[in-house]
Amino acid sequence: MSDDFHRIRRLPPYVFAHIDPIKAKARRRRRYYRLGHGQSGYADPQHIVEKLQETVKDPRTHRYSTSRGIPGLRKAQASYYGRRFGVKLNPDTQIVATTGSKEGFANMASAITAPGDVVLVPNPTYPIHSFGFIMSGGVVRSMPADPNEDFMRSLDRAVRHSIPKPIALVLNYPANPTAYTADLDFYTEVVKYCKANDIFILSDLAYSEIYFDEDAPRHPCCRCRAPSISLSNSPPCPRPIPCPAGAWALPWAMNG
Numbered sequence: 001m002s003d004d005f006h007r008i009r010r011l012p013p014y015v016f017a018h019i020d021p022i023k024a025k026a027r028r029r030r031r032y033y034r035l036g037h038g039q040s041g042y043a044d045p046q047h048i049v050e051k052l053q054e055t056v057k058d059p060r061t062h063r064y065s066t067s068r069g070i071p072g073l074r075k076a077q078a079s080y081y082g083r084r085f086g087v088k089l090n091p092d093t094q095i096v097a098t099t100g101s102k103e104g105f106a107n108m109a110s111a112i113t114a115p116g117d118v119v120l121v122p123n124p125t126y127p128i129h130s131f132g133f134i135m136s137g138g139v140v141r142s143m144p145a146d147p148n149e150d151f152m153r154s155l156d157r158a159v160r161h162s163i164p165k166p167i168a169l170v171l172n173y174p175a176n177p178t179a180y181t182a183d184l185d186f187y188t189e190v191v192k193y194c195k196a197n198d199i200f201i202l203s204d205l206a207y208s209e210i211y212f213d214e215d216a217p218r219h220p221c222c223r224c225r226a227p228s229i230s231l232s233n234s235p236p237c238p239r240p241i242p243c244p245a246g247a248w249a250l251p252w253a254m255n256g
């Protein structure tokens, strides 16, 4: 029986799978410092572990969840989003809970991509940003990861020279693995351009809650007033819409 599956064959090598044997070899010879996986070297915060233990002991949690995520969680997310970013979201039609932003990205990719659709993805980037689309039969076109003054020119070139025209642009700031950050002016320009060209913006905000200033940085949606997308069968969303995907583990220094 063949184990040569065409979707898997299209995937580029997974960077960590490539690095692991190199690490194992290096470990035998000398001491080395790992700058790859951002894995915390300490235990998860005690109050979070305790809450998880308490929750898992409650038989009411031993049931299937609702497909969009439990209503209380989605309401809490909507009110956090409102407080933090000043954007009002409808918890029933604009929020969906997933088991991590990776899963959210993979599902969103298969929901919006038809075979041959072009998606613009930063290079280098976090693997699921391209893997999700490749697995869904899409074609990934690389974009610079650096949000500098050349970014808009590269975006315009990519849009004009791609056939068919790209359906979506992935953004990820603060970025992994480059740590680039983008300001509101950058987002304003990109949103304006994507609106004019009918392109989804898929924004991975995994690190939006990690900052070192006293004041929390504002989010693109604060100025663009752009709501998030729902992956469920709620009313169709007009394009383009930044679809922010948040990660709950990373802001609390936990491994995802």
Ligand SMILES: Cc1ncc(COP(=O)(O)O)c(C=O)c1O
Pocket: 099, 100, 101, 102, 103, 126, 172, 175, 176, 204, 206, 246, 247, 248, 249, 250, 255, 256
């Ligand atoms: C940019 C980025 N997005 C998503 C994730 C994964 O998030 P989650 O654990 O919520 O799937 C990570 C984790 O390293 C990440 O760096």
